[in-house]
Amino acid sequence: MRYVTDEGIGGKNLLYTVIKKNLYQDSVNLMLLTNYLSEMDNINQVSIMMGTPANKDIFRGSGLYTPELDTANPNDLCIVADASDKEMVDQLILEVDSFLANQSSTSKEKSISVVRTWEMAENKLPNADLAVISIAGEYAASEANKALDRNLHVFLFSDNVSLDDELQLKRRAEEKGLLVMGPDCGTGIFSGVPIAFANVIEEGNIGVVGASGTGIQEVTSIIGRLGGGISHAIGTGGRDLSAEIGGITTIRGLQMLNADPETDVIVFISKPPAPEIREKVIEEFKKLHKPVVAVFMGDRPQKQHDNVYYTWTLRDTALKALELAEKNQTTADQLVADHKELRDMKKNPEQLHVKGFYCGGTLALEAAMILREAFDLHAVNEHPEGIMLDDQGFEVIDFGDDAYTKGRAHPMIDPTYRMEKVKEAAADPKTAIILLDNVIGYGAHDNVAGILAPVIQKAKAERNIIFITSVTGTGLDPQVYEDQVKKLKESGAIVADSNAQATALAVEIVNYLIGEERPAANKDESREGTITNLISAKPNVINIGLSSFAEAIEKHGGQVVQYQWAPIAGGNKHFAKILELLK
Known part of the structure; x- marks a missing residue:
């Protein structure tokens, strides 16, 4: 660690740069730490991020870039402060060290196993069926592919994943009979276990597929408050219904809930999709043998047809689902x-x-x-x-x-x-x-x-x-x-x-x-065992990123291992690719 000074913003103060080598930290925690430290007296501005190329661009955009950052790699913790004097920066660094020490101490006190490689994660949790990924977007697709290699479903909370990577991941998952939820997937619930930004809802007979995380939260919360329950809630990511992606996760999620014996009513929540994908999804609704309550936010609801009920607001959606899913409904x-x-x-x-x-x-x-x-x-x-x-x-x-x-x-x-x-x-x-x-x-x-x-x-x-x-x-x-x-x-x-x-x-x-036999009776058995394991019991999760997600999973009955991920090869993409090829 060393201090490097540079002329500050407007020339009035100095920019102090501190680089802590090989100290990878989660980006969300660093954002929270940055917000906390910004309240300190005599600290005009501070930013704490890992030394990735994308983060260096953010330093530049905020006027906090210094030449010292050129030496930082993606595994290095970078602190840049616009402060009135070095003593204030000394105090700031003490606060950073205290925060990191508390993080480490808290982690040791928890019962969740912490590992540092995929192989260790598999050994700790050999029955894993889901990977929850919340690391920086530039690395997320690579880790998602590693999860698919291991026949795991993927919940991709990470954003800033390219459209090409999303399409590649979802097509590959479809071929393997797996599900990729996301990127930028905020909410999921499986057998009463909340994933990422989700509420605690009693288990019940209403299943949800949604391209809107807060939309899923609003509908499931209303259902829960009014005495209903959720079997599963499958997030898709906001781009799933684009013309480029084609609703791959949406359609597979609908099929999963249709085959699930615990789900009596299916709710679909979406912002307006691409017109051709909207029609594709509606045609899929008609193939389901369960009632569907669908809300395309911003679009006036169509007239009810076949087994499909269209609604206008999220509250209307929840109430209609509750009406159709009367307690102890027999199918x-x-x-x-x-x-x-x-x-x-x-x-x-x-x-x-x-x-x-x-x-x-x-x-x-x-x-x-x-x-x-x-x-x-x-x-x-x-x-x-x-x-x-x-x-x-x-x-x-x-x-x-x-x-x-x-x-x-x-x-x-x-x-x-x-x-x-x-x-x-x-x-x-x-x-x-x-x-x-x-x-x-x-x-x-x-x-x-x-x-x-x-x-x-x-x-x-x-x-x-x-x-x-x-x-x-x-x-x-x-x-x-x-x-x-x-x-x-x-x-x-x-x-x-x-x-x-x-x-x-x-x-x-x-x-x-x-009618013909139910879709579940004519399924591809080689893939169906994989796709249904996600909804047949509480999930077994390898959590890569935010540790708070792991805590919620464990609290509500899921098994979880925390993969303490960091970029390989110090974040050098060239060397990382070589290492991947050597494996």
């Missing part, structure tokens, strides 16, 4: 795993009909509306004999209509006649799903679930068929909501949280029965 994918009869039903191309038998007229109308919209069925404006829908084997009937209550009690009081129709439909080999409501409360039958349960059990024992029900009421009603739900579930019925959810699930099951 067709989960049912296929849990109900063998669904797989058997798929072999019978004629078993596709949905029958809805209701005691609530409005509930029947809602179910008919959802089915009609989903399958483009014939709409009827009048409802003779309570028939809300009757087209192509889809049938919804309101048994509370006057046609059925002449000489009979309302079906909410006496479910006998409705049960007869349920038995008839269940015996029809073309019936795949029977939808039923159960409206409880004062005035209603004291145990409708007790009447429904044996009918459902008998029908399911005789053939493959799905019953989906909902219960309208509360735990304070005489029949007790929880008791009714329990009886229906024990009979083998699926109990949804609402009539709309029950009907939407019926739509999803029919789409499964009539």
